[in-house]
Amino acid sequence: MTTEPAALIHRFNAAQRLIHWAVGISFTVLFLTGLAFSYPSLFWLTNLLGGGPTARALHPWVGLVFSISMAATFSMWMREMSLDATDWHWLRAIRAYAQHQTADVPPAGKYNGGQKLFFWAQTVLGVVLLISGLALWFPNTVANVVPTASTLLASMRLVHYAATLAGGLLLTMHVYLGLFAFPGTARGMIDGKVTRAWATMHHSAWEPATDATRVPKDDDRR
Amino acid sequence: MSTLSIKRISATASPAPGIRSTPEYAKLVDISSCIGCKGCEVACKEWNDLKVEPTANFGSYQSHKDLSAHTWLLMRFDEVEMSGRVQWLIKKDACLHCEDPGCLSACPAPGAIVQYENGIVDINHEHCIGCQFCVTGCPFDIPRFDKETKKVYKCNMCVDRVEAGLEPACVKTCPTHAISWGSKEDMLSLAEHKVDLLKDRGFENPVTYNPAGVGGTHMMYVVPHGNHLADYRLPANPTASPLPLTGLGVLKRIGAYLLGVGVLSSLVHYLTIGPQAAEDLHPHDH
Numbered sequence: 284m285t286t287e288p289a290a291l292i293h294r295f296n297a298a299q300r301l302i303h304w305a306v307g308i309s310f311t312v313l314f315l316t317g318l319a320f321s322y323p324s325l326f327w328l329t330n331l332l333g334g335g336p337t338a339r340a341l342h343p344w345v346g347l348v349f350s351i352s353m354a355a356t357f358s359m360w361m362r363e364m365s366l367d368a369t370d371w372h373w374l375r376a377i378r379a380y381a382q383h384q385t386a387d388v389p390p391a392g393k394y395n396g397g398q399k400l401f402f403w404a405q406t407v408l409g410v411v412l413l414i415s416g417l418a419l420w421f422p423n424t425v426a427n428v429v430p431t432a433s434t435l436l437a438s439m440r441l442v443h444y445a446a447t448l449a450g451g452l453l454l455t456m457h458v459y460l461g462l463f464a465f466p467g468t469a470r471g472m473i474d475g476k477v478t479r480a481w482a483t484m485h486h487s488a489w490e491p492a493t494d495a496t497r498v499p500k501d502d503d504r505r
Numbered sequence: 506m507s508t509l510s511i512k513r514i515s516a517t518a519s520p521a522p523g524i525r526s527t528p529e530y531a532k533l534v535d536i537s538s539c540i541g542c543k544g545c546e547v548a549c550k551e552w553n554d555l556k557v558e559p560t561a562n563f564g565s566y567q568s569h570k571d572l573s574a575h576t577w578l579l580m581r582f583d584e585v586e587m588s589g590r591v592q593w594l595i596k597k598d599a600c601l602h603c604e605d606p607g608c609l610s611a612c613p614a615p616g617a618i619v620q621y622e623n624g625i626v627d628i629n630h631e632h633c634i635g636c637q638f639c640v641t642g643c644p645f646d647i648p649r650f651d652k653e654t655k656k657v658y659k660c661n662m663c664v665d666r667v668e669a670g671l672e673p674a675c676v677k678t679c680p681t682h683a684i685s686w687g688s689k690e691d692m693l694s695l696a697e698h699k700v701d702l703l704k705d706r707g708f709e710n711p712v713t714y715n716p717a718g719v720g721g722t723h724m725m726y727v728v729p730h731g732n733h734l735a736d737y738r739l740p741a742n743p744t745a746s747p748l749p750l751t752g753l754g755v756l757k758r759i760g761a762y763l764l765g766v767g768v769l770s771s772l773v774h775y776l777t778i779g780p781q782a783a784e785d786l787h788p789h790d791h
Contacts, residue, residue: 320613320636321757323516335614335634336655381774383781422637423650436641437611437749444753448760452767459771466782480783 290479292491294393294471302355303472309349310454316342317447343420346412353409360402363394369488370396390488404453408446415443513620515612527622530667531692532676534597535699535727536737537711538683541580541595543568545675545684549578549599552663552674572598574651577660578675585736592730596737597675597684600647600660602626604720607745608659611642624689624723625662633657642750644719644743662723692725699727718744 295303312331316338319328329338332345372389373380374396379387394402418425418439426432461468467481482492511523546568550557556575560568566582578599585592606626609618617632618639628639628648635655640648648659663673671677672686685695696713703711712731715721728734734741746754 322761323518323613323615326516326613326615329634335632339634339636340655382778419636422640433641433644433646434747434749437747437753440638440641441749441753441756444756444760448756448763451764455764455767455771459774463771463775464780466780467784478783482783484783 291476292479292482293475294477294482295475297475299359300472300475302352302359305352306349306356309345309352310450312345313342313349314447314451314454316345317444321444321447343416346416346420350409350413353406357406357409364399364402366396366399370399373397374400385484391486393486393489395486401453401457405450408450408453411442411446412450415439415446419443510621510623511619512622513606513609514616515609515618516615521619523622525622529622529624529689530662530686530723531624531689532602532662532673532724533685533687533692533696533699533727534724535683535685536594536596537699537703537708537727537729538681539595539597540681540683541566541582542680543580544678544680545597546576546578546580548674548678549660550576552666553577553661572647572649572659574649574654574656574658576649577658581738583736583738585733587730587733587736592736594737596726596739598647598738599675599724600626600662601645601719601725602660602662602723603745604722605745607642607644607719607743607747608639608648609642610745611638611750613638621664623667625664625667626723627661627664628657628659630654630656630658642745644740644745644747689721689723696725696727703727703729714739716740716743718742720745 315328316332318325319338320326320342326335329335332338332341369389369392373391376388377397379385380395380397418436422432422436425436429435461472465481465485467478468485471477479492482489486492507525508522509525510527511521514521549555555577558569558573558575563570567580569576569579572579578597581594581596581598583594583596585594602624603626604624606618606620609620609626612618613636614632614634616629617634618626618628620626633656635650635657637648637650637657639657640646640650648657650657663671663675666673676684676686685692687695693713693715696715700711700713708729710730710732712728714726714728714731714734726737726739728737728739730736
């Protein structure tokens with residue numbers, strides 16, 4: 284059954300996939316150049332963007348691409364990402380999920396509680412990174428407005444780093460789960476499809492997963 | 506100046522290469538002997554070939570409103586009231602060349618800011634990435650960013666002259682010997698002497714400005730009214746490591762471990778619990 288084309292379910296439409304990779308690629312570039320600016324031993328990572336001065340000049344512009352992509356992500360997914368009682372149930376069984384004790388994990392809808400929390404955490408971090416990043420991009424403007432600008436700007440460096448660290452840790456988890464821990468997940472972000480078996484295992488309460496006779500339709504592509 | 510003389514170097518994990526033992530120099534600015542002729546301002550522009558910037562009268566003897574990437578030395582003229590009398594404060598504003606430079610420790614670009622054995626703090630523009638973190642890190646608000654070159658500039662204590670055994674251009678040109686030049690030790694004792702002279706003349710609070718929060722400076726001042734440092738635009742307690750940046754340093758160490766642990770624990774999960782493909786499960790197992 285799993286080899287039949289009908290066993291595939293549309294999970295993400297083209298717009299969602301494109302915006303996901305815009306976020307993913309821009310964040311990775313920002314994360315790596317950010318590491319370069321934070322750790323002298325990783326300064327060579329600035330070569331990814333053409334060396335120190337060029338990387339410094341491009342980093343905020345890539346940040347702008349990231350922010351816009353994040354805004355698009357937010358508007359596309361926010362309605363589907365509100366947490367309800369089922370999600371908190373699911374989150375309580377997160378250890379069982381990580382240990383593949385599938386029987387102990389409550390059914391999840393199209394997105395599980397972990398994915399929803401990930402979405403909200405990245406949204407908040409995105410806003411924090413944008414605000415602190417803008418301050419560091421235009422320090423002179425900040426200095427013209429705020430009397431104790433150097434303390435504020437130093438604090439913005441701290442905040443920008445802390446948000447990057449949190450985002451980087453979440454990214455590590457996201458990439459590991461999507462690419463390595465659960466084969467078949469990444470395909471949803473490539474051609475937008477997942478197998479019915481995958482959907483049943485991870486999102487058994489998601490409507491296309493529950494209806495075994497249902498053929499994929501266009502409105503699954505939402 | 507040669508890398509043999511580099512005592513501190515920005516964003517570099519390995520030790521600085523300096524092995525030369527050269528004397529530590531200092532400039533001493535006796536504010537009470539300054540007549541505000543601005544000769545030092547001109548000498549600085551001339552020696553360093555810095556562009557002359559147009560200015561306008563804004564109600565002060567001061568040449569420009571602020572330091573800039575092309576003006577590394579500015580004589581500031583401030584009229585302030587002290588115990589019922591107007592005082593005309595004239596202060597030479599330029600890099601103080603801190604022993605513990607806040608600009609250098611804030612800099613993320615390897616080798617962009619160096620401190621030489623003789624105490625001079627200099628920017629190596631070929632390594633500067635233009636992030637302006639040094640501007641934020643300086644407790645004296647000295648470095649200035651140039652929008653065209655996208656680099657930061659400040660007084661380099663005429664490092665090329667000093668290397669050749671000469672005094673900085675501002676020292677050379679000062680007609681009243683308000684600026685002295687010599688070993689840090691000699692300048693400290695000269696400062697003490699000048700402070701004593703001011704006390705003899707009836708000044709109540711003359712001080713030597715060589716703030717401990719930045720480990721002392723290689724441009725020191727003799728301040729006639731030491732209880733009015735703010736009026737001279739001199740911070741009373743400047744620090745090279747403000748709280749947010751100290752916090753950032755600690756967090757970076759923790760962050761490095763956390764990121765390592767994050768990647769390693771993913772690997773451990775992969776090797777112990779392992780991946781699970783949906784197709785491996787029996788259809789009715791869940």
